[in-house]
Amino acid sequence: MLTVFLSFLLASAPLSVMDDGETVDKLMKEDFELSYVDRLLIDDVKLKLQMDVLNEKIYQEPVNAKLDDDGDIISEKPGTALDRVKFRKLFRDYFYDGSPTQLTLPEQRVYPRVDSELLAQISEKTIGSYQTSFSPNNEERTRNIELAAEAIDNHVVFPGESFSFNETVGERTKEKGYQRAPVIIEGELAEDIGGGICQVSSTLYNAVDIDGMEIVERYSHSRSVPYVPSGRDATVSWHGPDFVFKNTYKRPILIRAWAENGMMTIQILSSEPS
Structure with missing residues (x-):
């Protein structure tokens, strides 16, 4: 499970992504600022790109249900992805208020397209x-x-x-x-x-x-x-x-x-x- 440290000192502290104690990404808080509005707004394009990077690190692909060689159903397995709505809110709190300074990346389940019920029908x-x-x-x-x-x-x-x-x-x-x-x-x-x-x-x-x-x-x-x-x-x-x-x-x-x-x-x- 990934932990994100949302700590900063003035305007130049890093945003670090930690995986088992090792830094795998480092971004400056000012990287997300839109300078022409006097540092009041988050650069949403850069934030989206960072969320894409974080999602790649925790993403687990869901597995569809399938039939085995005997025709019996093997149940599906849900996957995992970054909960972008929750992460965006937490990042905004950090960006404007300076807290929280540390959080566990919020995850959401990703469900397969083919579950056991559908497979039984088709x-x-x-x-x-x-x-x-x-x-x-x-x-x-x-x-x-x-x-x-x-x-x-x-x-x-x-x-x-x-x-x-x-x-x-x-x-x-x-x-x-x-x-x-x-x-x-x-x-x-x-x-x-x-x-x-x-x-x-x-x-x-x-x-x-x-x-x-x-x-x-x-x-x-x-x-x-x-x-x-x-x-x-x-x-x-x-x-x-x-x-x-x-x-x-x-x-x-x-x-x-x-x-x-x-x-x-x-x-x-x-x-x-x-």
Whole structure:
């Protein structure tokens, strides 16, 4: 927990942020003064920037509820952020009155978008599904497929929202565990980091190509691929083609994705119509 010392001597004392006894930030009180009004007002832009810095130090991201491999719900976990309203008031008291001189940073809970109650509702009904096969003997490609499937699994797309495969999966790198495997580049087979993930995006495309889902962006490979019928693929590449669809349902949807025993499976779940 961070402690802020709001002490000053005349107009030049520091504002220090302490973390376990070590100073990690130091600002002058006069840094927040607007000189052209004779030091009567706080520079709100600078104060906002400082609150951004403080928030980064204490912020804990909330964790959405999700389904485990057996379909049981794992409860959500709230996160933590700086309570900017309370901190602004305390800082104003310090700035104008010189007190308090020390305070614990006020925190507020940050709640996840997907809680257990919502997840229970939107996992009631399968509205789309698709399955493709791959060779588990190609260990590098298999691992890439597994990682991409894990990245999109349990992702919730709310009404009116768009899902981007590249944004959700992120860059495919060695640091994330992706390996070199066959890819199609300009109609020719080659090897690159993340080879094989197009099978995941193609399986997803076929699973969400249903009423209520709008295909926003999709590109085919420059040659046919063996895991889906011709023209039913969705190639993706970091800084390149993406696969994007929009949920035009009035209800959120949940993506379930897993790869095992040579099968890539995706289910699209939602709630029963009311």
